[in-house]
Amino acid sequence: MSNEVVVRVNNVTKRFGERVIFESVSLDVKKSEVVAIVGPSGAGKSTFIRCINHLHAFDGGSIEVLGHVLVGGTQPTRAELQQLNSKVGMVFQTFNLFPHLTVLDNIILAPMQVKKIARQDATDQAMNLLKMVGLQQKAQSFPKRLSGGEQQRVAICRALAMEPELMLFDEPTSMLDPELVGEVLEFIQRLAGGGMTMLLVTHEMMFAKDVADTVVIMADGGIAEKGPARQVLEAPRTERARSFLRRVLSPMAHDDRDLVANGGDET
Amino acid sequence: MFHIVALYTGVLLKGALKDVVLTVVSSILALILGALGAIGRIYGGPIVGGAIYWYVEIIRGLPAILQLFILYFGLSQFGIDLNPLSAAVIWLVAYGTGYAVEIFRAGIVDVAEGQHEAAKALGLSRFTTLRKVIIPQAFVSMMPNLTSFLVLQLKNTTMLYLIGYADIMYQARLGADATEQPGPLYLMVAVEYLVISAAIARIGSRVERRIAAYR
Ligand SMILES: Nc1ncnc2c1ncn2[C@@H]1O[C@H](COP(=O)(O)OP(=O)(O)O)[C@@H](O)[C@H]1O
Ligand SMILES: [Mg+2]
Numbered sequence: 235m236s237n238e239v240v241v242r243v244n245n246v247t248k249r250f251g252e253r254v255i256f257e258s259v260s261l262d263v264k265k266s267e268v269v270a271i272v273g274p275s276g277a278g279k280s281t282f283i284r285c286i287n288h289l290h291a292f293d294g295g296s297i298e299v300l301g302h303v304l305v306g307g308t309q310p311t312r313a314e315l316q317q318l319n320s321k322v323g324m325v326f327q328t329f330n331l332f333p334h335l336t337v338l339d340n341i342i343l344a345p346m347q348v349k350k351i352a353r354q355d356a357t358d359q360a361m362n363l364l365k366m367v368g369l370q371q372k373a374q375s376f377p378k379r380l381s382g383g384e385q386q387r388v389a390i391c392r393a394l395a396m397e398p399e400l401m402l403f404d405e406p407t408s409m410l411d412p413e414l415v416g417e418v419l420e421f422i423q424r425l426a427g428g429g430m431t432m433l434l435v436t437h438e439m440m441f442a443k444d445v446a447d448t449v450v451i452m453a454d455g456g457i458a459e460k461g462p463a464r465q466v467l468e469a470p471r472t473e474r475a476r477s478f479l480r481r482v483l484s485p486m487a488h489d490d491r492d493l494v495a496n497g498g499d500e501t
Numbered sequence: 502m503f504h505i506v507a508l509y510t511g512v513l514l515k516g517a518l519k520d521v522v523l524t525v526v527s528s529i530l531a532l533i534l535g536a537l538g539a540i541g542r543i544y545g546g547p548i549v550g551g552a553i554y555w556y557v558e559i560i561r562g563l564p565a566i567l568q569l570f571i572l573y574f575g576l577s578q579f580g581i582d583l584n585p586l587s588a589a590v591i592w593l594v595a596y597g598t599g600y601a602v603e604i605f606r607a608g609i610v611d612v613a614e615g616q617h618e619a620a621k622a623l624g625l626s627r628f629t630t631l632r633k634v635i636i637p638q639a640f641v642s643m644m645p646n647l648t649s650f651l652v653l654q655l656k657n658t659t660m661l662y663l664i665g666y667a668d669i670m671y672q673a674r675l676g677a678d679a680t681e682q683p684g685p686l687y688l689m690v691a692v693e694y695l696v697i698s699a700a701i702a703r704i705g706s707r708v709e710r711r712i713a714a715y716r
Contacts, residue, residue, distance in 0.1 A: 289618050312627070320624030330619035334637045334715050343633060344623035376715040396623060 235447060238265040240300060240400055240431050241286060247294035247306065248281055255281050256455050258295070263400075263448075266429045270436055270446035270463065274478060277452040279435040280327075283402045286433065287322045288315055300399055320348050323393030327405040329385040331377040331392070337364070338373040341392045348396070356395070363391040367421055383414030387421055394425075401425065403434040419445075439482060443467050451475045505685050509676050513686075516669030517693045520658040523668070527593035528654050532647075534594070535601020540631065542606055553602060560599025566660055568592060573664040585666040589658075597654050604646045608639030641713045648705030652698050659694075669693060 241263035248255045255278040263269050271279050284290040286299055294306040302318045304310055310318075332340050341363065342356035351359075364370040367387040377385050386406055393401060403422065407415040419438065423445050426432060436442055442449055442463060449466040451458045451474070459466055459475035470476045542553040560568070572595075573588040583591065612635050620630040662671035673690045677683035 287622055289621060315621075316624045316626060318624075319622055322622070324619075324622035326615060326619065328615055330613075330615040332616065332619070332634055332638075334641070344625060347626075347629045347633065348624045378715060392623070 235267045236265045239263070239298075240265050240267075241433070242298040243286070243295070244297070245295035246285060246292050246297060248278065248285060248290065248292045250281075254455055256452070256457075259457055260295075261450060261457065261460065263431060263433060266431055267448060268426045268431075268446045269433045269448045269450060270442035271433065271450045271452055272436060272439065272442060272478075272482075273450075273452035273458070274481075278455070279452050280404050282452065283324075283404055283433055283435055287319055287324055287402060289324075316348070320344070320396055321399050323390075323396060323398035323401045325386070325390050325393055325401065325403045325406050327409055329377070329382070329389045329409075331385055331389055333377050336374050336376055337369070337380070337388050340377070340388060341395045344392070345395050360391065360395055363394055364388075366424075367391065367417075381414060382410045383417045386410065386418045390418075390421060390425075399431065401430055401432040403432060403436070405435050405437065408437055437482070439467060439479075451478055453478055505676075505680055505682050506689065509672070509686060509689065512672045512676070513669050513689055513693065516667065516672040517697065519666075520655065520668045521697060523589060523593060523658055523661075524651065524655045527590055527597055528651055530594045531597025531601045531654070532650075534598040536605050536636070538598060538602035539605030539609055542602060543609060544627070557599050557602050560596055561603075565596060565657060566663070568596060569660055569664060585661070585664050588664055589661045589666045593654060593657060596657065597650070600650055600653065604643055604650060605639065607646070608643035609635055611642045612638045641709075641716070644705060644709040644712070648702055648709075651701045651705070655694070655697060655701065 239262050241261070243259060243261040246259045247257045259282065261269070271282065273279055281290055285292045285304075286297060288304055288310065291309065292304075292306045296306060297304045299318060300321050302310075302314060304318075331337075332343070335343065338357065338360055341360035342351075342353065345351040345356040345359065346353060361370055361373065364373055367390075369384060369387060369391075372380060372384065372388075377388065380388065390406075406422065407418050410418065415438070419441050422432075422434070423441075426445050434442075434446070446463045448460060449463045450460040451466065451470070453474050458478070459470055459472045466475065467479065470479055538553050538556070541549045542557075543550070545553065569588070569592050572592050573583060573585075576583065616634055616638065617630065620634045625634070658668055659670045661668055662674055665671070669690055673683075673686045676686045680686070
């Protein structure tokens with residue numbers, strides 16, 4: 235992790251209509267830092283990372299992403315957003331692959347359309363990415379023919395094909411059958427190891443502890459606690475953080491999705 | 502009766518051919534305009550979107566025959582004399598566009614929000630998103646409606662005899678007057694329309710299966 239700040243979230247407030255989702259949230263993310271965002275459902279985690287690539291507009295404060303400045307309550311130009319978005323990759327809970335395109339066409343669409351890369355070069359690059367996750371033989375398949383874990387790995391490849399400087403993950407494994415979670419987490423961990431800067435909303439506490447540098451707990455309209463991963467998860471300082479962690483980690487509220495211990499050694 | 506069939510088959514087929522050509526040409530134009538109209542309706546803001554909304558309402562709200570008469574007889578009072586062929590094409594395109602806008606609009610809004618988000622997150626422009634992501638998927642959910650649209654356009658050609666356009670209906674009408682045997686003549690017309698409709702439905706379901714292969 236270097237000292238260069240890639241994302242600077244400054245006092246950001248987000249409302250849907252009258253309803254405040256979170257207020258005065260600040261967070262710095264450094265180059266190659268892995269930030270895991272955890273918290274109860276409905277806390278605004280998805281909304282928060284969607285503000286960073288401006289899938290959602292926000293109401294107050296500012297967000298600086300890779301040199302682009304987004305200011306709450308103002309609408310950036312379309313050209314500026316496109317530029318920003320071509321440098322920030324996003325992976326969704328529901329994969330959101332383009333169902334009418336083959337795996338290969340999903341991956342080469344943006345490089346060809348946005349970066350004007352020649353089809354052959356884009357295809358070579360896509361095949362290399364697919365090889366990385368062992369899916370090269372699925373290049374001509376349609377997404378519906380793949381398992382959830384395969385779809386999500388393709389979705390990550392699609393984002394990586396734009397050679398992003400920052401990756402956003404919104405619960406990338408929570409729609410997956412438990413036995414498919416490992417293959418996706420393993421890929422994400424490899425990216426983290428390769429120095430990719432990432433913000434990751436997740437319920438996988440063990441994964442957060444192993445892979446993230448920083449853990450942010452969102453609850454009750456803001457950040458309840460943030461700090462080095464182990465410290466936040468093992469010795470939280472605030473009561474809100476403690477009560478959330480008690481709930482997800484206690485054996486009584488058992489849900490094995492939350493407890494999957496995976497450091498990438500499962501696949 | 503059989504000599505009526507023999508006598509008129511050729512004429513009626515010629516009329517039917519005209520209807521088919523007219524249906525195909527007007528439908529292609531209406532679908533192009535309809536796609537643009539739907540995009541304008543959704544993304545065009547209050548003025549463009551509002552104008553298209555009202556256009557659709559008027560086309561769908563007024564009786565078809567009234568629209569045709571206004572166009573052909575009404576305008577000629579103001580010195581705009583259209584020949585039957587141009588009036589027929591203009592009306593079919595204008596009418597078809599009204600319906601096509603709605604078909605496209607429904608298809609476009611049917612595409613999941615996640616598709617827009619994924620496209621935006623990749624940095625695709627709005628135009629590229631429409632062209633490469635939204636419209637192709639909209640087409641699939643639209644296919645059944647497109648088939649009924651073509652049949653509707655075909656059926657609308659029956660009205661064109663009222664402005665003197667010499668299609669199958671026109672020929673049957675002349676024949677009925679001349680021979681006083683409307684029964685077999687109109688039956689022949691019915692058969693021809695059914696055959697053409699069935700062909701459209703058949704082609705439609707083929708295309709549907711083909712483009713929906715990914716589902
Ligand atoms: N597009 C939207 N319009 C209105 N409310 C929304 C929208 N998206 C999310 N919300 C609300 O914002 C709150 C936070 O949602 P979300 O960010 O999805 O939470 P999380 O990802 O932490 O589960 C929820 O109460 C949700 O109902
Ligand atoms: Mg969420």
